[in-house]
Amino acid sequence: MKIAVFGQYYQNNTHSIVEKVVAFLEQNNIEICFYKIFYDKLIENEVSLSEYSTFDSHECLKDNFDYLISIGGDGTILRAATFVRNYNLPIIGINSGRLGFLATIQEENIEKLLTRVVANDFSISKRTLVSLHAHPENIDLEDINFALNEITVSRKDTTSMITIETYINNEYLNSYWADGLIISTPTGSTGYSLSCGGPVIMPTSNCFVITPIAPHNLTARPLIIPDDSELTLKIKGREEQYLVSLDSRITSVSNETTLTVKKTDFFISIIEFPEEGFLRTIRKKLLWGEDKRN
Incomplete structure (x- = not known):
């Protein structure tokens, strides 16, 4: 061994x-x-x-x-x-x-x-991961383009909120007017998402949760979606760039970049x-x- x-x-x-x-x-x-x-x-x-x-x-x-x-x-x-x-x-x-x-x-x-x-x-707990692809490509997001906990977009160098135009399987969901947006796996549901009002999800559940960060409307609440969904995010703001983080890894992305978020084709196995x-x-x-x- x-x-x-x-x-x-x-x-x-x-x-x-x-x-x-x-x-x-x-x-x-x-x-x-x-x-x-x-x-x-x-x-x-x-x-x-x-x-x-x-x-x-x-x-x-x-x-x-x-x-x-x-x-x-x-x-x-x-x-x-x-x-x-x-x-x-x-x-x-x-x-x-x-x-x-x-x-x-x-x-x-x-x-x-x-x-x-x-x-x-x-026993082995197979944990779902979430992946991120940028269009056009961003070199900082290509090498390690997956997260075990969550992918987050958030404002940068400003106190102003950003607008996150969000689509699920190419169908328009909502434009979040907020400090940012978290797409969390069940594993990550006890982390940043929980701090922003998201639900606790059993680790082996087949879903993701979309949690807005400090949204400026009372109707924008966390949303649980199937983990075979594909999310498309288009971000606008007063600054030319916004922040994208994959777990603890963070980089700056320009406003014209479109992000595609979906489940990876592999799991991380945790011994329990x-x-x-x-x-x-x-x-x-x-x-x-x-x-x-x-």
Whole structure:
């Protein structure tokens, strides 16, 4: 078995988490390959590690890996997804961040749950992604043109709202007069979309949600659509450019650009365990249904 280990940051508990992960993998004779930038940060912070092979691009993960362990928060898994792409490489999320909707394995459960991974005792949650294409092409949007959480368009360099002319399968929906618009996957429904009034959606639901950001009309509310829909966005505003973000990656796009948003033809696989499932997570992280009267 061969496992890739990915991370972005060195935090207070990163040292102990990495030591536990490495100790378990070595005890089980599992080959380890670190993301090079993360490996260098660990060495810089005096984490005691042997010499391991490293990877520095998504091309390195195409073959011969069984799993990818992500050490960090949900943002780290979003970044890991840009390496995993369509390689069908399941992600194991170990949480060293704060919320942890995707990275649900806590430090105290590392050995127990990794033992179950080795024993093939887990489930896989296939997560839908959303893709973006620009017309005319924008070089910043072509290399990594997909998002696990959401695609967002928003105003830039102005306090004025923008107008987002929106079509579903070439049929006119609405012109949103707002600070921006979020097209969220079910996975992303507990993120930015939720903060803007969007619904919480079960991760395996076959839908997207369109959530306006600070709309200036009371009738513009979040809309759930089938995930086989194709969205077309045409943005107008006082400034010559607006912002487009795919998860945490952001770029500027000129007003004459038309955006096409649709589901990707591949999924990201997240390893899950019943005791760290979605319903338990929203109760624990969002205090779902909590009522001091009960």
